Amino acid sequence: MPRRNMHLQAADGARLRAGFAALRADLNLPDAFPRAAVAEAEQATPRLTGRDATDLPFLTVDPADSMDLDQAMHLERTGTGYRVHYAIADVASWVVPGGAIDTEAMKRVETLYLPDGRIPLHPPALSEHAASLLPGQDCPALLWILDLDADGELVGTDVQRATVRSRRRFDYTEVQGLIDTGTAEEPLALLREIGLLRERIERERGGVSLPIPEQEIVPRGGRNGGRSETWALEFRAPLPSEGWNAQISLLTGMAAADLMTYAGIGILRTLPAAPTTALAQLRRVARALDVAWPDGTPYAEVIHTLDPALPHHAAFLQEATGLLRGAGYTAFDAGVPELAMHAAVADEYTHVTAPLRRLVDRFAGEICVSLVAGAEVPDWVLSRLPDLPKTMAAGDRKAHEVEREAVDLVEAAVLAPHLGEEFDAVVVDLDDKGTGGTVQLRTPAVRAKFTGTGLKLGSTARVRLVEADASKRRVRFAPA
Template sequence: MPRRNMHLNAADGARLRAGFAALRADLGLPDAFPPEVLAEAERATPRLTGDDATGIPFLTVDPAESMDLDQAMHLERRGDGYRVNYAIADVASWVVPGGAIDAETMKRVETLYLPDGRVPLHPPALSENAASLLPGQDRPAVLWTLDLDAGGELTATDVRRATVRSRRRLDYFEAQRLIDAGPPDRTDEPLALLREIGLLRERVERERGGVSLPIPEQEIVQRGDTWELDFRAPPAVEGWNAQISLLTGMAAADLMAYAGVGILRTLPDAPPGALEQLRRVARALEVDWPDGATYGDVIHRIDPGLPNHAAFLQESTGLLRGAGYTAFDAGVPELATHAAVADEYAHVTAPLRRLVDRFAAEVCLSVIAGDDVPDWVLGRLPDLPKTMEAGDRRAHEVEREAVDLVEAAVLGPHVGEEFDAVVVDLNDKGDAGTVQLREPAVRAKFSGTGLKLGSAVRVRLTEADPAKRRVRFAPA
């Protein structure tokens, strides 16, 4: 799911951190883990079963600050095609069904991200240490082996438990620099293949009508005595890395559909009105949308480094509203596809940060092995969609409130000033809605008369209150 991943780069963030402490209290976010959960995490020992895959030189590519490393990969050529070995942290080998950690994760559902720190799904002793795929450590993993043909199409899938050992830990920018440096040596060949396979999978995605949004990160940057909001465009390797995860999620969905049991991530098609609204926003933001071009065609030509394109991408996330989870155990449900993926899709690659992945991976392991799905999975499948959707709603609320706080704090010294903006949302009466500033990267409520969706307007900042997490504009 897209997130506005904000980073506090301001030299003095004391006022903002106080605001985030209040936000956590207002939303009732979990704080420290209960003592019994921490105690269980400290004494947990993994069930090391399956193959020894420590000879495969896995590497990880993640944000620089991440310690909860869910995924490690090794890519190689296989004849005219490719083999993707994708190791996912085997959280089920650590978490005892019905235990204290299990019960706590059912309440937390997913890791929550705020600029001043995360609210983790699992105790850090597991998620950032013992279960994380840190380099030089033997770890239990769910190992996916995915074979692709020369065009990047999936030809074979296998998944099994294994012990793995990552050799290298890279952040996205390190990986991008190594890829851009030129012809790789033997050590860096998997990185070169990440680009090669990633580009192939992006082409396959376009051909099937799928769309991936390269959402820019929203940063708070201090310049002199002022704070500003900027969008940071993600490096290309982040998209190629995401294609490996998408490939695995689609392979998992295929296994579940074949067996008639599992839990899928689903999204209905966007209504025609939503696409027309986005087309108007594109015109106002001067984003080219030629006649006859599809939404996917436009997205694949977007440059997230351009401010107007970055704003358009943020507006595009509205088409993802309505995403949910569908559990089944007696055949494939009527709604089984994800409109943005343009195929069936399941979450299986982030079990340290998302509850459902632990259950979905167990289904896939059972299908491949020809075993019955464990009772601890089957018994919870019917309720998992509601649990996950409640967790998603809370994550979206946290994100929205955090963005509102940041925007209010950054704009606080500028009350009374005027800005150029675009109307990106409008009520039925046409007298109130939401505007997107051209600079800085802010969206806020706006009221006036004679408004038109997608129109350019000049607005005056009338309120920026961090305590209320509220920003308001009026016509200039």
Template sequence: MPRRPIRLTGAAEAPPLRAALRELRATIGVGEDFPAAVLAEAEQAARAPRLPGSDETGIPFFTIDPPGSVDLDQAMHLTRREGGGFRVQYAIADVAAFVTPGGALDAEAHRRVQTLYFPDGKVPLHPPLLSEGAASLLPGQTAPALLWRIDLDAEGRAVTTDVHRALVRSRAGLDYAGAQHQIDAGTAEEPLALLKEIGALREALEVERGGISLNVPEQEVVQQDSTYALEYRAPLPAEAWNAQISLLTGMAAADLMVAYGTGILRTLPTAPDGAVARLRRSATALHIDWPHHVSYAQLVRSLDPHDGRHAAFLQECTTLLRGAGYTAFTGGVLPTPAVHAAVADEYTHCTAPLRRLVDRYAGELCLAAVAGQEPPPWVSEALEELPREMAEGSRRAGTAERGYVDIVEAAVLRDRVGEVFDAVVVDVKENEPSVGTVHLEDPAVVARVESDGAGLPLGERLRVRLTQADPVRAKVLFAPA
């Protein structure tokens, strides 16, 4: 997902902003349209996917996603186990049932690597006929899936893991607000009500092992008459509980791969001491109390994303997550590092194959591990090159994110050039101290600042003047006032 997700609300009649976003998509190099051969293969696959022998359509799965989502990778069903503990059944869309290795659809997925998200839409990894249709776990639709069955003890720790192919059918498609309302009102049926109980247990285990889940607010662009406003939307608790189910599965998948001796991990090195020290200065500037005996993980959990200062600081906390990547391994020789520093455990991506290429391969490796068999040749042959492909896809997604953030913020600020704002200097280039980044609380903007040669005061408050705001050039620039 993007580092700073931005969503347009009620801005359908915003031609300059829409035009600039279309231009950005064109420069990224991956078009929204699919070649004819890819679409033809997708149509054939949608009519005749490779179906599994196991039928699990009797399990009343449900999905929880942002409102309006139709590319549904995951469906879940949660129950209590006899004698204590819980059973998590997590169905993941089986993209391999629709994609022929070496075919046009497969080649296009390797070119695109991942779905690119923009404030006004997306450039999908697979044709919508599949990702929003036949392969999606839409309510009422029978579809092939990789069905994870993870049993937990009473404290939420995984005790057994299984994954196999099965036909599944979701009974309900919920959004986060609707799920949260049912849980809070006490009207949720047990499979949904258990999301809170299991999610809270998994969060407690995350604290125990030193993991970190950032509750980063989403920036939302709201059109107000002829102008725009940029505001923060704090995530709901149900979003964090839902994320814990995905994290649980990614950690279980990594455990299977490690025991199997072959796999691909999502890794993240520990942040250097200097990065934490820089973050401490930003906390001071934002008047966030961070005693030296309190760890970074403890501090993050104490923050309230509804608070403007905390929201600003949470945005900057993502800088400690830089350096994440994918590493393949064979022969039982694990990479260094093998652990994802924020998860504080071995971890892999396996729960979003409709939107991320690597997840299809991770799923196949886990199936092979459980069966005690060699992975399919198309998996083994691609494993060495997959980390490079994913790195290129991440670079492209980062370019898209930086571009649309600048475009949206320029649209919000375009009529305010010359105005002075209160800001905090949250980053300074080490080799060019006159260039850095400032964070405005109102409007919710993070943008570039350049002084006339003097060094910028990292972690301190600064009055800045807006000197440029051009949505067409995707340019926002401040200077010390």
């Protein structure tokens, strides 16, 4: 998508921070951790048990500003195939069941992200320091060992407790540059090789990863709340390296789901198949947007032909997110449930790779390491397993609400001085009554509602800004 920075005036920077504070209050978001949780985190000592894997030169790949590093990897060739060592922060080695950190994490459920700072799931002394897989420190981890054949198919799975030490951290842009220029050393260069194989396998099984341009809120210098502070709205297309990295996480989640379904106990991330009516509607959208969808071609294959940099393709990808609604969690302890598949993954799948930022991963990881070791699943897991889907659903709703409200606030603040002006836009959604929908501006990076008739899905249009209220976090357009 077009990319443009839309800076706020200096005074608006301070008002925007006030808006974030109001948003936190309106949504009743957590503030500081209770003293007991902070003290417990500062005094926690990990259980360094299991294998000593500090000889493996692990590396991490994350956004540049991340400190809560859940995953570290070491990739290597094994004859004609590959071995993936994937270390996941062992949060259960730090957190006492029923203790202050555990109690607070059950309330928070997920790390929440706002432009002026994150609201972490665990105290930063743990999540951004002691338990994070930062370079140079020995950390307890759940070490997944995944063997792949020459085609990238999974042929062997193991998971065990271990102590690991990351050697270096990379961000996505750095990884992409090293791989593109051919200067990446083999452990990192294999990320592309394995990632491409796994993406091919994903297409073959009918899985879908939607490469939707992300709408980002970016600080652009100046001190917090100072007169020189500016913010920007940008559309950012994901880098290929992000997709390759995601494939390692997906691979681990599917391997974990295999262990759980074989044993008949666990918690899966599930998504029912889209109804035929939804697919038929998406086909109509494809025709309206002039997106090629030949008869007999599966939906997943169409997705893999799209370029999110093209406005009509981006609009189609946005519409395709409707097929992902209905995702949830399914817990079981007496055999595989009727709904076990995740339709977008096109396989059984679970969350195990982000325990510093997502509650369920700690429980799912503990189930897997217990099953492989032939040990009983701990009582602290079994006692909470039935209620975890409901807990996670509430956390997901809150995270989505926070993200949308924050973007709405910045959009309104950016556009408020331009009330009554006209903008170039692409129509990316229409409501069922034909009386409105959603437009995506070419500049700035805003996606907002419009009311009115006469616009066609996928068409370019001139729209007029008729409302931009930062206090209500609301933006609305009308056909010009």
